[in-house]
Amino acid sequence: MKSVAIIGVGHTKFGRSKEGLLELLCDASLQALENSNTYADNFDSVYVGAMCPGKFNNYTGIASALVDRINLIPAAADHIKNGPASGGSAIKAGYQAIASGMSDLVLVVGGEKMTHITTPGFITSIVATITHHEAERLHGVSLPSFGGLLTRAYLHKYNAKLEWLDDIAIKNHKNGSLNPYAHFQKTIQEFMESAIKKGKGNWANIKEFLKDNSRNPIIADPLRLFHICPISDGAAALVLCNAEIAKKYCDTPILIKGIGQATDTHIIYEREDITTLKALRTCSDLAYKMAKKTPKDIDVAELHDAFEILEVVESEDIGFFKKGEGAKAASEGLTQIGGKIPINPSGGLKARGHPLGATGVAQVVELFWQLREEAGKRQVSGATTGITCNFGGFGNNIVSILVERM
Amino acid sequence: MDDNKIEWIKCNKCGFIQYKSHLRCIKCKNNKFEKINVVGTPTLISYTILYAPPMEFRDKKSYALGIVEFENGIKALGQISSQKGLQIGMKLKPKFEKICDDLDGKEIYTYIFVPIT
Ligand SMILES: [Zn+2]
Numbered sequence: 001m002k003s004v005a006i007i008g009v010g011h012t013k014f015g016r017s018k019e020g021l022l023e024l025l026c027d028a029s030l031q032a033l034e035n036s037n038t039y040a041d042n043f044d045s046v047y048v049g050a051m052c053p054g055k056f057n058n059y060t061g062i063a064s065a066l067v068d069r070i071n072l073i074p075a076a077a078d079h080i081k082n083g084p085a086s087g088g089s090a091i092k093a094g095y096q097a098i099a100s101g102m103s104d105l106v107l108v109v110g111g112e113k114m115t116h117i118t119t120p121g122f123i124t125s126i127v128a129t130i131t132h133h134e135a136e137r138l139h140g141v142s143l144p145s146f147g148g149l150l151t152r153a154y155l156h157k158y159n160a161k162l163e164w165l166d167d168i169a170i171k172n173h174k175n176g177s178l179n180p181y182a183h184f185q186k187t188i189q190e191f192m193e194s195a196i197k198k199g200k201g202n203w204a205n206i207k208e209f210l211k212d213n214s215r216n217p218i219i220a221d222p223l224r225l226f227h228i229c230p231i232s233d234g235a236a237a238l239v240l241c242n243a244e245i246a247k248k249y250c251d252t253p254i255l256i257k258g259i260g261q262a263t264d265t266h267i268i269y270e271r272e273d274i275t276t277l278k279a280l281r282t283c284s285d286l287a288y289k290m291a292k293k294t295p296k297d298i299d300v301a302e303l304h305d306a307f308e309i310l311e312v313v314e315s316e317d318i319g320f321f322k323k324g325e326g327a328k329a330a331s332e333g334l335t336q337i338g339g340k341i342p343i344n345p346s347g348g349l350k351a352r353g354h355p356l357g358a359t360g361v362a363q364v365v366e367l368f369w370q371l372r373e374e375a376g377k378r379q380v381s382g383a384t385t386g387i388t389c390n391f392g393g394f395g396n397n398i399v400s401i402l403v404e405r406m
Numbered sequence: 407m408d409d410n411k412i413e414w415i416k417c418n419k420c421g422f423i424q425y426k427s428h429l430r431c432i433k434c435k436n437n438k439f440e441k442i443n444v445v446g447t448p449t450l451i452s453y454t455i456l457y458a459p460p461m462e463f464r465d466k467k468s469y470a471l472g473i474v475e476f477e478n479g480i481k482a483l484g485q486i487s488s489q490k491g492l493q494i495g496m497k498l499k500p501k502f503e504k505i506c507d508d509l510d511g512k513e514i515y516t517y518i519f520v521p522i523t
Contacts, residue, residue, distance in 0.1 A: 121461035125509075128460050135425050138516055139484050140456070140463045140505065145471050148454025156452070156494050221455035265432060267425055269473045269481045274452070 001099045003243035005253035005406060008036020009365040010109075014234035014353035015183040021050070021057040021113035024235040025066050028358075029109045032237035033070075037249045043075040044103035049090030049110035050357035051083055055126050057113055072107065083130045084306065085392030086110060087236070087360025088261070088399030094240045095259050104242045110361035111235030123231060127356075130393050132267045144228055146268060146394045147307030148220030154275045154309055155222070158324035162222050164331035165308040166210050169226045171336055172305065172344050176351025178378040181362075183232045183353025191215075227308045232353030236362035246406065252372050257385075258293065258402035260286025266396055279398040280317040280389055287387065287402040288319075295319030298402075299383035300370050301341065302363035304391035305348040311335075314389045315343060318400070337380055345370060345378045360390035364401055371405045412500060412517055414480045415439035423479055446477030447522065450496045455489050462506050462514075474498055474519055487520045497522045 010031025012024050019027070025048065033039045046067055053059040063077035082089035087110030097103040117123055124142045131137045131146075154160060169188065176182040177190070186194075192209040196202055203209040210216050216224045246253035262282035265271055271278065288294055295318065303318070305311035312326040320341050321329050329335065335343040346352045346366040349359060367386035369375040390399045416423045419436035430437050453472035463469065470486035485505060486492065498519040506514050 119461070121459060121464055124458060125460040125462060132425075132427070134427060136483055138514065139471065140459060140469065141471060141483070142456060142458065142460050144458060145454050145456045148456065149452045149471065149473060152454060152494070153452035217457070218455070219458050221457075223454075267483075269451070269483055270425055270432070274473070 002101055004095050004098045004240055004256045005243040005246035006238050006256065006364070006368055006403070007241050007246050007250040007253050008032050008038065008239040009368050010035060010237040011181045011362060011365050012234050012236070013181050014232045014355060014358070016115045017113065017233035021053055021059060021111060022062065022065055022069060024113060024233060025062070025109050025111045026070050028111065028235035028237040029066065029070055029107055032107065032109070032239045036239035038105060038239055041105055043072045043105050043107055045076040045094070045097050046072055046107045047078055047080050047090040047093045049080050049086035049108070049361060050112055051081060051086050052112070052126055052356070056117060066109070082397055082399070083392040084304070084356050085360055085390040085397055085399050086357040087362070088388070088390030088401060089360070091238065091361060091364060091401060092259055092261055092399060094238070095256055098240055098242050104245065106240040107237065108240060108361060109235060109237040110357040110359070112355035112357045113233045114231045114355065115233050135267045142220070143394060144220040144223065144307065147228065147309060148223045150274055150313070151223055151307070151309040154313065157275055160324070160327045163207070164327040165227050165312070166207065167331040168305070168308040168311050169350055170206065171330065172348040172350040175337065175345050175378055176347025178376065179347050179352060182347045182351050183230055184347070184351045188226065223307060229306045229349035229354040232355045234353060234355040234358045236358045236365045238361060238364060238368070243406070253406045254368050254371050254403050255406050256401060257404045258287035258289070258291030259400070260284060260290070261397070261399045262286070264396045266393070268394055275313060276323070277313055277317045277395045277398065279395055280314060280400065283398050284318045284387065284389070284400040287400045291402045291404070293385065293402060297385050298341065298387050300345060300367065300380045300386045301343050302346060302366050302386070302388045303343055303348065304359065304389050305344060305350050306354060306391065308350065310391060311343060311348065314391070318387065318389055337378060342380045345375065345380055360388070360399060363388040363390060364403065367403050371403065412444050412480065412482050414442050416442045442478070442480070444476040444478065444480050447497045447499060448474035448476045448482070448519070450492065450494055450498060451475050451481070452494060453486060453492050462508050465506070472498070472519055482517070484516065485518045487518055491521065
């Protein structure tokens with residue numbers, strides 16, 4: 001099997017965009033071609049990760065449209081779909097193309113364009129079609145409702161406090177405030193101050209602000225708005241190549257050392273314990289084994305905090321903390337930049353935003369910057385090894401990618 | 407599929423009980439099952455109150471959803487008739503009723519759970 005290197009990246013600003021999906025994908029892709037010095041090269045294959053371009057943007061054949069618009073013809077082009085883990089699955093497809101020897105130069109781009117959809121409940125309904133239709137969807141579930149069910153079960157089982165999830169949101173917003181590509185580049189303190197300035201109320205501190213229903217309404221009890229990621233537009237891209245030729249393009253390539261993907265039961269309540277993500281245990285184990293690493297070797301992680309409870313259970317099932325200890329560890333600052341194991345220096349899905357198909361790619365873009373010491377004010381100092389968790393379905397199809405400086 | 411009944415299946419080979427949609431056992435891959443019915447009064451394992459419903463439930467401002475477990479291990483997820491006084495560990499009873507009109511206007515009947523007070 002050939003080794004696979006990342007030699008350049010691209011990332012649009014996440015948030016509300018006036019651009020369409022194809023324009024966002026082109027923007028991130030062209031940035032990545034420039035960043036990797038491959039602007040004049042011929043690519044062998046292109047993988048586009050996007051969850052719902054058909055439903056959200058009336059696009060069928062988005063990968064074919066992309067290669068035409070930025071002229072990567074005649075590269076092979078595929079659209080990869082794995083729900084909110086479409087980005088991670090697209091990277092895996094690119095990895096396999098190079099590892100197998102079938103391709104030498106590959107573009108991977110993930111994106112989604114969602115904020116133009118204003119019909120109440122439309123996005124919620126479409127995203128809920130990934131749940132089990134008879135056992136779950138028929139009853140009116142949404143992904144946030146699963147977040148609420150998981151949160152309550154976790155707090156009950158481990159005697160954890162909801163406030164510890166507030167601390168994770170505070171940390172992720174702080175990190176996002178240092179990320180020029182993030183949807184929200186504002187700390188929660190700044191959200192509170194601007195609400196005070198607008199005369200919306202007065203609060204002694206951010207903990208009080210976060211308890212106020214008018215500023216932080218309950219969405220899926222006990223989860224409130226600030227425990228849940230936003231709906232965002234954006235795209236992120238990677239150029240991958242056969243590691244033997246990586247130095248031809250770039251001085252500091254980042255290697256994909258391990259990659260794993262695993263599934264679990266479609267119905268969440270058929271799992272032995274809904275607070276354990278077996279698919280993550282399996283896929284991160286595959287990634288660690290492939291890379292000959294253990295959780296102790298990891299300097300920085302990008303986890304899939306669509307709901308802040310997910311950052312907690314993922315930090316446990318990926319091997320950083322014992323079961324039941326992740327929330328407390330985060331509240332004690334262990335996952336901050338400068339802490340024992342920094343998680344989501346990018347701001348995570350909570351603050352960077354969550355354009356579904358873009359997320360898995362953006363996680364690896366962040367690690368690329370971190371491992372090359374290009375992450376500016378949110379740099380984790382001395383980081384050489386990182387891992388991701390990109391969560392598809394509701395934990396029933398997860399991709400984990402382990403990267404290291406070459 | 408008949409959704410008016412909470413019914414699971416039991417693997418003929420390994421005895422594992424599971425939701426009725428599986429064609430092969432999720433423990434041992436066997437494809438022969440017998441139907442089993444719920445036994446006893448279910449207990450609430452977790453619940454949430456959803457304030458941002460999907461389009462199918464656009465007529466409701468909010469509703470409670472819970473996961474319950476019956477005495478013989480069968481689990482189910484459904485709406486709960488009340489949003490107040492819910493507690494993990496409490497007992498509920500299933501009831502069949504119309505819960506919404508789907509986006510094509512078809513009436514959807516299924517089970518919900520009513521707290522036993
Ligand atoms: Zn069996």
